[in-house]
Amino acid sequence: MANHNENLTPSELLQAETQSWNLYFFIEHVTLKCALQLDIPNVITKHGKPMTISKLMSSLPIRPSKFPYFHRLTRILVHYGFLILQKHDDNDVDDDKGCYSLAPADRYVVKDGPWNSMEDQDSFFFKAWNCLGDWFKNDDPSAFYTAYGDLFWSKLSSDSSTGNWFNENMSRDSRSFMNVLIGNEFKDVFEGLTSLVDVGGGTGTVAMSIAKNFPDMKCIVLDLPPVVANLQGSENLEFVAGDMFQKIPPANAVLLKSILHDWNDEECVKILKNCKEEIRGSGKVIIIDMVMENPELDDESVQAQLFIDMLMMVFVGSKERNKKEWEKLFLDSGFTSYKITLTLGLRSIIEVYP
Numbered sequence: 499m500a501n502h503n504e505n506l507t508p509s510e511l512l513q514a515e516t517q518s519w520n521l522y523f524f525i526e527h528v529t530l531k532c533a534l535q536l537d538i539p540n541v542i543t544k545h546g547k548p549m550t551i552s553k554l555m556s557s558l559p560i561r562p563s564k565f566p567y568f569h570r571l572t573r574i575l576v577h578y579g580f581l582i583l584q585k586h587d588d589n590d591v592d593d594d595k596g597c598y599s600l601a602p603a604d605r606y607v608v609k610d611g612p613w614n615s616m617e618d619q620d621s622f623f624f625k626a627w628n629c630l631g632d633w634f635k636n637d638d639p640s641a642f643y644t645a646y647g648d649l650f651w652s653k654l655s656s657d658s659s660t661g662n663w664f665n666e667n668m669s670r671d672s673r674s675f676m677n678v679l680i681g682n683e684f685k686d687v688f689e690g691l692t693s694l695v696d697v698g699g700g701t702g703t704v705a706m707s708i709a710k711n712f713p714d715m716k717c718i719v720l721d722l723p724p725v726v727a728n729l730q731g732s733e734n735l736e737f738v739a740g741d742m743f744q745k746i747p748p749a750n751a752v753l754l755k756s757i758l759h760d761w762n763d764e765e766c767v768k769i770l771k772n773c774k775e776e777i778r779g780s781g782k783v784i785i786i787d788m789v790m791e792n793p794e795l796d797d798e799s800v801q802a803q804l805f806i807d808m809l810m811m812v813f814v815g816s817k818e819r820n821k822k823e824w825e826k827l828f829l830d831s832g833f834t835s836y837k838i839t840l841t842l843g844l845r846s847i848i849e850v851y852p
């Protein structure tokens with residue numbers, strides 16, 4: 499092992515060279531981005547079955563002059579696991595080496611995954627990330643603020659196309675998450691509740707799913723005026739425009755999905771105290787958010803969690819919390835007990851009792 503006063507050994511240097519290619523050039527990002535620019539996931543989805551490379555090329559908006567280059571893109575997409583190549587026969591010498599299909603991650607992205615429309619919002623997204631270095635050297639609340647001179651929620655409120663983009667993505671995230679939650683034995687968490695207010699419930703995707711599955715429960719969605727303006731409720735679903743730091747409508751249970759990770763500790767305590775005040779009957783607060791440092795998670799999940807934690811820092815100046823940090827929030831807001839009832843992928847369901 500070389501210490502940092504010495505030059506790298508030849509083998510360290512060669513390994514560093516390899517690593518720097520893999521780390522510094524965003525290979526996965528730039529190649530996947532091209533796949534999305536060419537609409538590869540949608541074209542394969544529409545085709546309905548795996549496609550040969552010739553079929554794929556002729557179905558995509560690419561010029562014949564570029565056909566000879568295309569297998570280089572599919573090759574790296576296969577390497578990164580974005581595409582799956584089922585080989586027909588290793589002896590095949592022509593370009594139809596096999597059939598390409600979508601990996602589960604693309605099927606998720608096409609069908610209901612959020613943030614796949616990053617393309618339209620590319621500069622919006624990266625402008626904030628590009629300011630992260632500057633943010634460390636200034637006193638701004640978030641790198642987003644450094645980039646835009648405005649807070650994230652305020653910007654979304656004033657710029658309706660970005661606001662709609664964000665709400666649509668949160669809604670996609672919520673739709674797939676609720677399909678897992680409600681579609682399985684996991685829906686116990688809502689059983690027996692008479693009413694529920696989804697605080698910061700966006701455009702109501704979560705509440706609609708609960709309202710549909712529990713017709714006797716009255717569901718309320720509280721969100722900022724520009725988010726819920728013009729949204730139509732139903733028999734047991736109501737939209738309320740407001741500010742969770744001011745007043746939360748009373749209900750048997752309060753749901754906070756992807757809310758507390760947007761705020762710092764003092765703000766979270768304020769929100770939680772407001773929630774506690776409005777709980778009616780023997781109710782609870784239900785939190786759906788990540789719990790960091792869960793030793794049961796695999797490396798891939800940990801990496802995604804670490805990234806989302808950074809995302810919160812960049813966009814809203816907040817953080818993801820470990821079990822101890824969650825517990826402190828609950829006790830500081832006057833709750834007596836809590837339990838982490840379920841972990842689904844990256845996120846957990848935490849029930850908190852007054």
Ligand SMILES: C[S@@+](CC[C@H](N)C(=O)[O-])C[C@H]1O[C@@H](n2cnc3c(N)ncnc32)[C@H](O)[C@@H]1O
Nearest residue numbers: 668672698699700721722725740741742755756
């Ligand atoms: C990350 S999104 C989560 C949306 C939804 N709960 C979900 O999981 O799909 C955070 C939500 O909090 C809302 N929000 C931000 N500030 C708020 C406030 N002061 N009062 C009520 N809602 C607010 C935003 O408009 C946004 O819909």
Ligand SMILES: C/C=C/c1ccc(O)c(OC)c1
Nearest residue numbers: 623756757759760809813814
């Ligand atoms: C670009 C995405 C920004 C973002 C901001 C706040 C959130 O709570 C969030 O949840 C996934 C995403």
